[in-house]
Amino acid sequence: IILPLSLALSALGISAITAMSRRQLSLASELASAIRRKKLSVHYQPVIDLKTGDCVGAEALVRWFKSNGTSVRPDIFVDVAEETGQIRALTDLVIETTMRELGPAMRRDRSLHVAINLSADDVSSGRFLPILERILARYDVLHEQIWLEATERGFPEMEAVRETVAKARALGFKIAIDDFGTGYSSLSYIESIRLDALKIDKSFIDSIGQDLATSSVTPHIIDMAKSLDLITVAEGIETREQLNYLEQHGVALGQGWLFAKAMPARDFVAFVAAHRKKISASGTA
Ligand code: C2E
Ligand code: MG
Numbered sequence: 001i002i003l004p005l006s007l008a009l010s011a012l013g014i015s016a017i018t019a020m021s022r023r024q025l026s027l028a029s030e031l032a033s034a035i036r037r038k039k040l041s042v043h044y045q046p047v048i049d050l051k052t053g054d055c056v057g058a059e060a061l062v063r064w065f066k067s068n069g070t071s072v073r074p075d076i077f078v079d080v081a082e083e084t085g086q087i088r089a090l091t092d093l094v095i096e097t098t099m100r101e102l103g104p105a106m107r108r109d110r111s112l113h114v115a116i117n118l119s120a121d122d123v124s125s126g127r128f129l130p131i132l133e134r135i136l137a138r139y140d141v142l143h144e145q146i147w148l149e150a151t152e153r154g155f156p157e158m159e160a161v162r163e164t165v166a167k168a169r170a171l172g173f174k175i176a177i178d179d180f181g182t183g184y185s186s187l188s189y190i191e192s193i194r195l196d197a198l199k200i201d202k203s204f205i206d207s208i209g210q211d212l213a214t215s216s217v218t219p220h221i222i223d224m225a226k227s228l229d230l231i232t233v234a235e236g237i238e239t240r241e242q243l244n245y246l247e248q249h250g251v252a253l254g255q256g257w258l259f260a261k262a263m264p265a266r267d268f269v270a271f272v273a274a275h276r277k278k279i280s281a282s283g284t285a
C-alpha cells in the first residue's frame with residue numbers, strides 16, 4: 001500500500017510524538033519520586049591545578065542510579081527536570097547532598113572548592129541563594145569555597161541574572177560560565193557581567209592535536225578568557241598531549257578522565273589525600 005507522503009509523515013509524526021511524550025512523562029514522574037525520596041546521588045570530579053598538579057576542588061555532578069540497576073544520564077534527566085518544573089527541587093537536593101558529603105572535608109581544608117551546576121531558572125530566580133547560605137553556615141563552609149556554574153544559556157541578557165550574579169559575588173561565591181564557547185554570548189556581554197571563571201568546553205579541548213578547523217579556535221578561546229582576567233578551566237582533558245598544550249598556554253585549572261572521572265564523596269576525599277602525597281613525593285624526588 002502506498003500512502004500519500006503527507007499522510008504517512010503525519011501518521012509517523014503523531015505516533016513518534018506520542019511515544020516520546022509518554023516516555024518523557026513516565027521519566028518525569030519517576031524523577032519526581034526519586035527527588036522526593038532523595039534517591040539522587042552526587043559524584044565529584046577532581047579539579048586539578050595544571051601548574052602544580054594539586055587537586056584544588058571538585059565539580060558536583062548529579063547521578064540517578066535506579067533500583068533496577070540501570071542509570072539515567074544527567075543531561076537527559078536534568079532537561080526533564082527543567083521542562084517539568086522540578087529543577088528547583090533537584091538543585092536543592094544537589095546542594096544539600098554536596099554539603100553533607102563534602103562539608104567536613106572542606107572545613108578541614110579551606111583550599112578545597114566545590115562547583116555546583118545551576119540551571120537557567122536557578123540563576124534568574126536566585127531562589128537557591130538563601131538555601132545555600134543556610135546550609136553553608138550549618139557546615140561551616142566558606143563562601144569562596146563554593147563555585148556556581150551555569151552555561152551561557154543560564155546567562156540570558158536579563159536584569160534578574162545580573163542581580164543574582166552580583167548578589168552571589170558580593171556574598172563571596174565564585175561564578176563560572178560552563179561550556180564556554182558553545183553559546184551565543186557576545187564578548188561585550190560577558191565583559192559587562194562580573195564573573196570569576198570560564199570553563200572552556202570539552203569540544204575545544206578535544207580538537208587539540210587534531211587536524212581540524214576547530215583546533216585553530218582553541219587558542220583564541222584561551223586568550224579571550226585570559227584577556228578578561230578570569231580563571232581558565234579546561235573541561236574534558238583526556239590525553240597527555242592536551243594537558244601539555246593547555247599547560248603551555250597558561251590555562252590554570254583542568255578536569256578530565258586523564259586525572260579522574262567523577263566519583264562518590266568517600267573516594268574523592270581519598271583521592272585528594274593520595275594525590276597530595278604523590279605530588280609532594282615527586283616534588284622532593
Ligand atoms: P557539565 O557541567 O559541562 O559537566 C561536564 C561533563 O563532562 C560531565 O558529564 C562529566 O562527567 C563529563 N566529563 C568530565 N571529564 C570528561 C572527560 O575527560 N571525557 C568525557 N568524555 N567526559 C568528561 P555528566 O556528569 O554526564 O553531566 C552532563 C551535564 O549534565 C553537565 O555538563 C551539566 O550540564 C548537567 N549536570 C550534571 N549535574 C548537574 C546538576 O547537579 N545540576 C544541573 N543543573 N545540571 C547538572
Ligand atoms: Mg559543569
Ligand code: MG
Pocket residue numbers: 178179199201202235
Ligand atoms: Mg561543562
Ligand code: MG
Pocket residue numbers: 179
Ligand atoms: Mg555540559
